[in-house]
Amino acid sequence: MAKQHSTGERRWYAIHTYSGYENAVSRNLKQRIDSLNMHDQIFNVIVPTEKKIRVKGGKRVTEEERIYPGYVLVEMVVNDESWYVVRNTPRVTGFVGSGTQPVPLSETELKALMGRMTDDTPKHKVDLSVDDIVVITDGPFKELEGKVAETDEERGKVKVLVSMFGRETPVELDFLQIKKI
Numbered sequence: 437m438a439k440q441h442s443t444g445e446r447r448w449y450a451i452h453t454y455s456g457y458e459n460a461v462s463r464n465l466k467q468r469i470d471s472l473n474m475h476d477q478i479f480n481v482i483v484p485t486e487k488k489i490r491v492k493g494g495k496r497v498t499e500e501e502r503i504y505p506g507y508v509l510v511e512m513v514v515n516d517e518s519w520y521v522v523r524n525t526p527r528v529t530g531f532v533g534s535g536t537q538p539v540p541l542s543e544t545e546l547k548a549l550m551g552r553m554t555d556d557t558p559k560h561k562v563d564l565s566v567d568d569i570v571v572i573t574d575g576p577f578k579e580l581e582g583k584v585a586e587t588d589e590e591r592g593k594v595k596v597l598v599s600m601f602g603r604e605t606p607v608e609l610d611f612l613q614i615k616k617i
Contacts, residue, residue, distance in 0.1 A: 449511075474518060485502055564584055566586060566587070593609065
């Protein structure tokens with residue numbers, strides 16, 4: 437192991453974990469910080485998430501979704517001791533950076549990420565792509581089939597091309613009004 441030089445600076449770092457184990461790594465690391473009394477060197481551990489709206493069974497469900505699967509953020513002062521504690525937490529594969537020298541997140545990256553995490557407006561999450569065939573389940577076009585032309589997850593809307601009067605007509609619908617075939 438290369439010698440870590442203490443910067444003395446409190447910075448945010450990304451650590452790589454086994455995908456799907458981010459919350460377990462966060463819990464384990466917090467327990468290690470408590471048991472080893474590292475509060476003066478490792479300050480925060482965050483699994484970056486944002487709220488997403490999914491449509492399940494025709495109903496909107498708000499869920500927390502990881503922004504960066506396989507990564508956990510740690511605010512810390514890098515020195516030999518803190519590096520060792522984080523690096524040797526179960527299911528941590530390493531710091532993001534070159535070799536043994538972790539690279540801190542830039543202020544721009546950190547502001548953008550924190551902005552996404554603190555935004556309380558949930559984003560729509562649908563399993564739709566352009567050219568998917570859907571059936572309309574509600575409204576004046578109920579039971580007609582159409583082809584997805586575009587999706588707007590921010591607004592929860594989808595534009596579907598429906599064949600009417602011998603030509604394709606675009607119809608804007610809510611995600612709840614369609615079902616993928």
